[in-house]
Amino acid sequence: MKKIGLYLGTFNPIHNGHITLANYFANIIDLDEVWVVLTPQNPFKKKYNLIEDDYRLEMANNTFNHLKNIKVSDIEFKLDKPNYTIDTINRLSEDFPNKQFTLLIGEDNLANFHHWKDYSKILEVVEVFVYPRTTTTNVDNELINNKKIKILDAPKIEISSDEIRKKMKEGVDIKSYLPKVVYEYIIEKRLYS
Template sequence: MKIGLYFGTFNPIHVGHMIIANHLAEYSDLDQIWMVVTPHNPHKEKRTLLDDYQRLHLVHLATEAYPKIKPSDIEFKLPQPNYTVNTLVHLLEKFPQHEFALIMGEDNLNSLHKWKNYEYILEHHAIYVYPRVAAGEALPELLEHPHVHKINAPIVEISSTAIREGIAQQKNVRPLLPDAVWDYVDANLLYR
């Protein structure tokens, strides 16, 4: 099975994340999309970041109606700070029957050359790149690499930061969140 790994803090997961994940689940050769919830980095300020398991719960709520999209807490069990290359090695050891690919926005592709062991990632894993408005230009050697696949997904510019700020200001951000996620955030007064 070919699994696309979509990493994020998902703080909170929003309809933009789901549009991209569903597009890749339905219009690419990926069999499943795993929404990999990135744990809190102990070296970063936690002010607006929900607890790891609360964010994972929100991803569960958002994905339960999508059989091809699964939440993943795989990075919760790995030493911190964690690097994508370590997660990939761990996943291959745990699930040798699967092939793992990365899903990232164009903006992340632009900084891929700064990632730990990025050459290993590029040589051993496909990377599915979705468009971003303010991405800038990726290095030609990355764009033209045979393992980099540009996906003609919808351009969705929704920001978790703007959603959190909107909630704090008591704005109606409900259309930006999956219904079950909004219901949970609202009922538990999160981000207020």
């Protein structure tokens, strides 16, 4: 059975930190593939400068299409809204019964994981691998000690999509934070301006 890591996010925009983590997941930990799953809207966040799904999908495809063990998925664009992680996992498990899924989340998400819809069901059906974030968060000991949750020694990423969008509004050059193909696409389409 193939082991698939689900790396969910808005990727608004996708940046070098996302690529570093996706490569870490695909090549360092025990996964056969990583699926970069674009989310239409995080139910816990207000809609914020979120560009159209098609733009984000194209940037992700352009970023990862040359890598054999990292795939891009738009499954959440096709599900009813609001969509929750448990819905995505259930749908993927139905569509791909011969694959074993693992959820890949940031430590900031683990801090509010107990607020996620059906979080206990998520832990029944998948393992959750947690990568570090630069912000310190308090995490419930019950979650940290859960056998289905594994804390990874992944690289800490020093930049976020929020910060990149903010820098763009301030006129700061963001070229060094993005893959060339994404930077050129943003300029060509005049995104985030």
